[in-house]
Amino acid sequence: MFSLNGVSYSFQKTVLDNISLEISGGQFTGIVGPNGSGKTTLLRLLSGFYRAPQGHVLLNGQNLASLRPRVRARQIAVVTQINILNPQFTVREMLSLGRAPYHRWFWQRQTAAEKALLEKITADLRLAELLPRRIKTLSGGEMQRTVIARALAQDTLVLLLDEPVNHLDIHHQLEILSYLKNLTAQGRTIIAVLHDLRLARRFCDSLLVLNNGQVITGLPEEHLRSGLLARVFELPENSEFLA
Numbered sequence: 001m002f003s004l005n006g007v008s009y010s011f012q013k014t015v016l017d018n019i020s021l022e023i024s025g026g027q028f029t030g031i032v033g034p035n036g037s038g039k040t041t042l043l044r045l046l047s048g049f050y051r052a053p054q055g056h057v058l059l060n061g062q063n064l065a066s067l068r069p070r071v072r073a074r075q076i077a078v079v080t081q082i083n084i085l086n087p088q089f090t091v092r093e094m095l096s097l098g099r100a101p102y103h104r105w106f107w108q109r110q111t112a113a114e115k116a117l118l119e120k121i122t123a124d125l126r127l128a129e130l131l132p133r134r135i136k137t138l139s140g141g142e143m144q145r146t147v148i149a150r151a152l153a154q155d156t157l158v159l160l161l162d163e164p165v166n167h168l169d170i171h172h173q174l175e176i177l178s179y180l181k182n183l184t185a186q187g188r189t190i191i192a193v194l195h196d197l198r199l200a201r202r203f204c205d206s207l208l209v210l211n212n213g214q215v216i217t218g219l220p221e222e223h224l225r226s227g228l229l230a231r232v233f234e235l236p237e238n239s240e241f242l243a
């Protein structure tokens with residue numbers, strides 16, 4: 001699915017230093033690491049938002065940098081921390097925006113298949129009552145569910161999410177993460193930055209652990225057994241936050 005070959009990325013200092021790794025398709029991969037370790041930077045490289053000045057980011061063997069944004073948006077949907085939303089849009093309009101990569105012009109009529117897709121997403125994320133509401137009137141959690149729904153409306157094989165459950169209460173956190181996990185059973189690839197290590201361990205098939213410019217890949221249990229998570233987060237090995 002994704003291959004990174006010798007990727008480095010720097011701002012004033014080097015954030016990612018000569019990273020080579022593979023991310024498998026059809027899995028839930030978590031990106032974890034301390035604040036400032038480069039999680040968002042890595043996600044932006046995977047989305048094509050940043051171009052690696054050194055090395056290559058490949059999606060199914062294709063260099064991401066060579067894909068036109070519209071073509072990329074049919075393969076990768078992104079939920080960022082700061083989603084630039086027009087506060088005047090309704091939830092219904094936001095969902096429709098997810099179809100933009102497939103339309104020639106802005107408010108092109110939706111096909112029956114597109115309407116059915118949006119209805120299913122609306123039902124799955126329990127958004128029906130919110131459809132007529134303007135974005136500016138939503139709570140943080142409602143907004144987050146709307147943004148995730150818009151990404152799902154892109155109907156891509158890959159979904160990249162930056163802290164997708166941050167604004168959600170524990171019930172909605174579990175609901176959204178279970179939903180995302182179930183999408184992998186349909187062959188979709190989910191890659192998400194997560195801060196809660198217990199949730200990451202419970203839902204992720206593999207974890208990318210970022211620290212000091214390096215990325216260590218592996219199963220959550222491997223990282224736990226080796227003590228890597230405890231070391232990186234400066235926690236005792238038997239910490240309840242890893243359990």
Ligand SMILES: Nc1ncnc2c1ncn2[C@@H]1O[C@H](COP(=O)(O)OP(=O)(O)OP(=O)(O)O)[C@@H](O)[C@H]1O
Pocket residue numbers: 011012015033034035036037038039040041042
């Ligand atoms: N546009 C930028 N200009 C300068 N420095 C930046 C920029 N974006 C990120 N950085 C720096 O790069 C480092 C990695 O940032 P990044 O946002 O990728 O980390 P993160 O692991 O996602 O952090 P957090 O957990 O706090 O969200 C940080 O030190 C950050 O200050």
